[in-house]
Amino acid sequence: ETGVTQSPTHLIKTRGQQVTLRCSSQSGHNTVSWYQQALGQGPQFIFQYYREEENGRGNFPPRFSGLQFPNYSSELNVNALELDDSALYLCASSFSGRGLLNEQFFGPGTRLTVL
């Protein structure tokens, strides 16, 4: 069974640029959630995708957007990067179904540095 993978591992960008982060779900999972983890903090929920549609969003501005593809992989896009966007971005996949607890399995993350 293949776990959750993310790419790239590390990324350096400058203010104002745009970035795309990628996530491949664990086999059999149909839901992807994205989290931002600033240094020394707990992860903060960005949004979740289920069957290619956004299914819940945290307190993040519209310049954070996402996609989920038919194979349930996902992208996180961030426009107009700011210094505070520097963080570890975590993807988590899960299987959403009636009556099931949405247990989430995390990837290793992408470390984004904005200069």
Place this chain on the structure above:
Amino acid sequence: GDSVTQMEGPVTLSEEAFLTINCTYTATGYPSLFWYVQYPGEGLQLLLKATKADDKGSNKGFEATYRKETTSFHLEKGSVQVSDSAVYFCALISSGNTGKLIFGQGTTLQVKP
């Protein structure tokens, strides 16, 4: 809104010592509660969970009991090992939620030989 508060770290213990990491939560209804562990350079791994009051989650010698009366979910281990050194996160999913995990700020555990 819902939130999770963990004890401040870092926690430094000698091998075979007893571990407690405190976690309290604020939530409406009956959330599900989790402990995640993050080893250096890695993503989060689910350590244990409890979905209703008085449930005890356990895994790899770690335990936590869902206490609704005190809104707590403290993590314990009777004898820690150097390999337990990591950052531990307490988290919840609100009842009726689609799966948004709300995390505490994390507690760093360092175990010395």
